Amino acid sequence: xxxxxxxxxxxxxxxxxxxxxxxxxxxxxxxxxxxxxxxxxxxxxxxxxxxxxxxxxxxxxxxxxxxxxxxxxxxxxxxxxxxxxxxxxxxxxxxxxxxxxxxxxxxxxxxxxxxxxxxxxxxxxxxxxxxxxxxxxxxxxxxxxxxxxxxxxxxxxxxxxxxxxxxxxxxxxxxxxxxxxxxxxxxxxxxxxxxxxxxxxxxxxxxxxxxxxxxxxxxxxxxxxxxxxxxxxxxxxxxxxxxxxxxxxxxxxxxxxxxxxxxxxxxxxxxxxxxxxxxxxxxxxxxxxxxxxxxxxxxxxxxxxxxxxxxxxxxxxxxxxxxxxxxxxxxxxxxxxxxxxxxxxxxxxxxxxxxxxxxxxxxxxxxxxxxxxxxxxxxxxx
Amino acid sequence: xxxxxxxxxxxxxxxxxxxxxxxxxxxxxxxxxxxxxxxxxxxxxxxxxxxxxxxxxxxxxxxxxxxxxxxxxxxxxxxxxxxxxxxxxxxxxxxxxxxxxxxxxxxxxxxxxxxxxxxxxxxxxxxxxxxxxxxxxxxxxxxxxxxxxxxxxxxxxxxxxxxxxxxxxxxxxxxxxxxxxxxxxxxxxxxxxxxxxxxxxxxxxxxxxxxxxxxxxxxxxxxxxxxxxxxxxxxxxxxxxxxxxxxxxxxxxxxxxxxxxxxxxxxxxxxxxxxxxxxxxxxxxxxxxxxxxxxxxxxxxxxxxxxxxxxxxxxxxxxxxxxxxxxxxxxxxxxxxxxxxxxxxxxxxxxxxxxxxxxxxxxxxxxxxxxxxxxxxxxxxxxxxxxxxxxxxxxxxxxxxxxxxxxxxxxxxxxxxxxxxxxxxxxxxxxxxxxx
Numbered sequence: 001x002x003x004x005x006x007x008x009x010x011x012x013x014x015x016x017x018x019x020x021x022x023x024x025x026x027x028x029x030x031x032x033x034x035x036x037x038x039x040x041x042x043x044x045x046x047x048x049x050x051x052x053x054x055x056x057x058x059x060x061x062x063x064x065x066x067x068x069x070x071x072x073x074x075x076x077x078x079x080x081x082x083x084x085x086x087x088x089x090x091x092x093x094x095x096x097x098x099x100x101x102x103x104x105x106x107x108x109x110x111x112x113x114x115x116x117x118x119x120x121x122x123x124x125x126x127x128x129x130x131x132x133x134x135x136x137x138x139x140x141x142x143x144x145x146x147x148x149x150x151x152x153x154x155x156x157x158x159x160x161x162x163x164x165x166x167x168x169x170x171x172x173x174x175x176x177x178x179x180x181x182x183x184x185x186x187x188x189x190x191x192x193x194x195x196x197x198x199x200x201x202x203x204x205x206x207x208x209x210x211x212x213x214x215x216x217x218x219x220x221x222x223x224x225x226x227x228x229x230x231x232x233x234x235x236x237x238x239x240x241x242x243x244x245x246x247x248x249x250x251x252x253x254x255x256x257x258x259x260x261x262x263x264x265x266x267x268x269x270x271x272x273x274x275x276x277x278x279x280x281x282x283x284x285x286x287x288x289x290x291x292x293x294x295x296x297x298x299x300x301x302x303x304x305x306x307x308x309x310x311x312x313x314x315x316x317x318x319x320x321x322x323x324x325x326x327x328x329x330x331x332x333x334x335x336x337x338x339x340x341x342x343x344x345x346x347x348x349x350x351x352x353x354x355x356x357x358x359x360x361x362x363x364x365x366x367x368x369x370x371x372x373x374x375x376x377x378x379x380x381x382x
Numbered sequence: 383x384x385x386x387x388x389x390x391x392x393x394x395x396x397x398x399x400x401x402x403x404x405x406x407x408x409x410x411x412x413x414x415x416x417x418x419x420x421x422x423x424x425x426x427x428x429x430x431x432x433x434x435x436x437x438x439x440x441x442x443x444x445x446x447x448x449x450x451x452x453x454x455x456x457x458x459x460x461x462x463x464x465x466x467x468x469x470x471x472x473x474x475x476x477x478x479x480x481x482x483x484x485x486x487x488x489x490x491x492x493x494x495x496x497x498x499x500x501x502x503x504x505x506x507x508x509x510x511x512x513x514x515x516x517x518x519x520x521x522x523x524x525x526x527x528x529x530x531x532x533x534x535x536x537x538x539x540x541x542x543x544x545x546x547x548x549x550x551x552x553x554x555x556x557x558x559x560x561x562x563x564x565x566x567x568x569x570x571x572x573x574x575x576x577x578x579x580x581x582x583x584x585x586x587x588x589x590x591x592x593x594x595x596x597x598x599x600x601x602x603x604x605x606x607x608x609x610x611x612x613x614x615x616x617x618x619x620x621x622x623x624x625x626x627x628x629x630x631x632x633x634x635x636x637x638x639x640x641x642x643x644x645x646x647x648x649x650x651x652x653x654x655x656x657x658x659x660x661x662x663x664x665x666x667x668x669x670x671x672x673x674x675x676x677x678x679x680x681x682x683x684x685x686x687x688x689x690x691x692x693x694x695x696x697x698x699x700x701x702x703x704x705x706x707x708x709x710x711x712x713x714x715x716x717x718x719x720x721x722x723x724x725x726x727x728x729x730x731x732x733x734x735x736x737x738x739x740x741x742x743x744x745x746x747x748x749x750x751x752x753x754x755x756x757x758x759x760x761x762x763x764x765x766x767x768x769x770x771x772x773x774x775x776x777x778x779x780x781x782x783x784x785x786x787x788x789x790x791x792x793x794x795x796x797x798x799x800x801x802x803x804x805x806x807x808x809x810x811x812x813x814x815x816x817x818x
Contacts, residue, residue, distance in 0.1 A: 003709060003712050003713040003716055003718045003719070004712060004716050004718075258791060258793075261793070262793075270794070272793045272794055273793070273794040275784075275796060278783065278784070278787035278788070278791075278793050279780070279783040279784075279787065281786075281787050281791055281793065282729070282782070282783035282784075282786035282787045282791070283783070285726070285786055285787075285790060285791060286726055286729050286730055286733075286786065289706060289709065289710070289726050290702050290703075290705075290706045290726075290730060292709065293702065293705040293706040293708065293709035293710075294701070294702045294705050294706075296705070296709065297701075297705040297708075311701075312701070314698075315697075315698040315701045315702060316702075318694070318695070318698050319698050319699070319702050364691060367690070367691050367694035367695055367698065368687075368690060368691075368694070369694075370694035370697055370698060371690040371691070371693055371694040374672060374675050374693060374694065374697060375675060376675060376678065376684045376685075376690050376693065377684055377685060
């Protein structure tokens with residue numbers, strides 16, 4: 001997304017790209033989607049963790065560290081690279097949880113969970129979205145009732161990525177109406193995960209159900225009632241990674257479709273020579289470059305904890321969330337009938353981009369955030 | 383459709399800048415600019431600079447304001463010192479623009495005078511030409527305009543038929559130009575004319591510095607659909623241009639024009655470091671307030687989810703546009719992009735403006751068609767009439783799409799019947815004569 005990577009970032013980007021190309025080309029993604037219950041083998045994720053996939057948002061004191069001093073910018077290089085290859089794995093949820101622990105966890109919470117996240121032995125996810133909703137910071141409704149020193153969680157969360165594979169969850173809930181986040185082990189009594197049906201081929205999702213789950217006071221992340229800022233921050237991280245994933249996908253597919261237009265002939269001419277199609281490609285290029293620009297601007301704002309981050313993630317998500325699916329569908333059209341066959345890889349990318357577009361705020365919901373920020377009062381619908 | 387508007391060289395912009403060592407640091411510059419602006423420039427009262435610009439038909443106010451900036455040492459921040467500028471990097475101009483937001487600024491001079499014509503003069507002018515004009519441009523004494531398009535054709539710029547015939551130490555200019563902005567109030571023009579008809583079209587053009595108000599040149603204002611008389615057509619009748627006023631080389635005018643068009647794309651997209659001040663056309667930067675919010679409020683639709691989506695979409699489109707300008711500028715500077723990438727922000731700005739006009743029309747509702755006299759909504763329908771303006775000027779959207787597909791994506795070029803053929807063997811349109 002950045003046009004001026006440092007040498008270290010370029011090396012990091014290449015290392016991950018080479019690893020993904022070697023271990024997990026799209027043919028392997030398809031194979032794992034059928035063979036691997038999690039969508040990937042554990043050993044593969046641990047190799048990725050060794051490359052730094054889970055340590056970039058964790059402080060050096062806790063064993064993490066960035067490549068460039070800007071961990072989120074480094075992490076978007078991984079997310080973009082995975083978007084280019086529809087790679088499997090819980091990159092987004094695990095990193096959001098890692099950031100939550102590193103930024104808000106107590107020493108005991110960090111010591112208990114972070115080493116295994118950093119090594120790739122443990123996987124974790126963030127339970128933000130409620131059932132039927134895309135996952136917005138202010139839309140949390142799950143109740144955590146105070147009970148003695150601790151709390152009792154009751155209710156069902158919306159589909160979270162890698163829920164069934166997770167060893168623990170960060171759960172967004174309300175205590176007396178105030179946002180509060182909890183660390184809950186997957187094997188705590190009363191926790192069950194029901195599989196969700198997901199459009200993406202290798203990303204697995206599950207509904208996490210809390211049936212009177214008792215949690216101790218030391219399970220609170222940060223303070224009771226103090227979760228709003230955390231949730232917004234983690235939400236911005238999640239959206240930044242989605243945007244990076246989408247721009248990786250569209251940049252890759254636009255490149256493949258452009259190649260196809262040179263190779264494919266009709267009426268004795270390559271498709272690339274028709275002005276009607278050249279102008280379509282010009283628009284696709286424009287939207288792709290604009291998407292790269294806004295994804296980069298959002299990443300910089302969130303990485304720098306700028307006060308503009310709130311708006312810029314929503315600008316990026318609403319723009320890319322609208323354009324990425326449209327770009328891919330136009331690439332299908334430019335491919336012709338082959339583009340809607342199972343064997344062609346295009347649909348894998350559309351599946352992934354629809355996931356990124358639709359969770360953690362749809363483009364419409366992100367525009368609603370922008371409208372509020374512009375001084376338009378709450379809408380009647382809210 | 384051909385690609386004659388295409389391409390741009392990547393020469394260094396504005397000559398040597400002050401060395402980093404002896405330069406004032408940007409924060410102290412910003413503080414000094416803030417204090418100077420408060421002491422010297424008039425505060426905006428309700429209107430933004432774009433609105434004031436529309437009222438300043440002859441540019442009188444803009445010239446006055448520019449003189450104040452010039453005398454205070456805040457004119458031409460990005461221009462070299464030897465020509466009356468300040469020799470500072472683009473970030474200083476950007477900082478100054480932010481600080482100047484509350485003040486009346488001569489934004490009328492930005493496009494085309496500073497960002498297009500002065501920038502091109504810096505690239506190609508002789509020392510004498512630059513000394514003669516750049517300081518006067520920066521002090522507000524000279525306003526400039528470009529004479530490029532002709533009534534016989536706009537997209538096929540290199541197919542122009544205005545002729546400049548050598549005659550001793552002058553060239554005799556005959557023909558007509560069109561779509562020059564504000565030529566009636568301007569002092570000088572860069573004029574592209576044909577000096578050799580026996581070579582392929584790009585190789586027989588020469589760029590001239592032309593004094594506008596002189597015998598033999600007639601300037602007519604053109605009334606546009608929104609009632610504005612900003613654009614002009616000029617007729618040249620045996621105008622003698624001194625050979626010393628050739629910019630660049632004789633018959634190498636295409637090189638100059640190509641660079642001028644690069645500056646134009648940058649300027650039109652809003653990314654030129656030669657521009658100074660903010661027009662505030664869409665919003666008063668900083669507070670995030672937007673005309674569309676006011677329109678939704680006036681229509682009683684601030685709680686209407688459809689209206690809210692449209693207002694926010696337009697805001698997002700504006701921000702993405704600035705982000706794209708930054709990306710392309712950085713990419714060109716670092717060599718990731720080539721010059722033709724300048725067509726990306728240009729096409730973005732045009733298509734995003736089309737969308738904004740559609741959104742405006744939608745938010746205005748019935749008010750776009752009928753309203754109280756002078757009502758905000760009433761004007762919106764009139765803006766809509768000029769919706770395509772930004773998609774036509776400076777190389778149409780279709781030309782930009784040719785440039786992007788052919789120069790950035792490497793797709794095959796369009797067939798052109800005139801390629802590599804002497805211009806006098808090519809079919810072309812005739813230049814109109816002056817109406818009597």
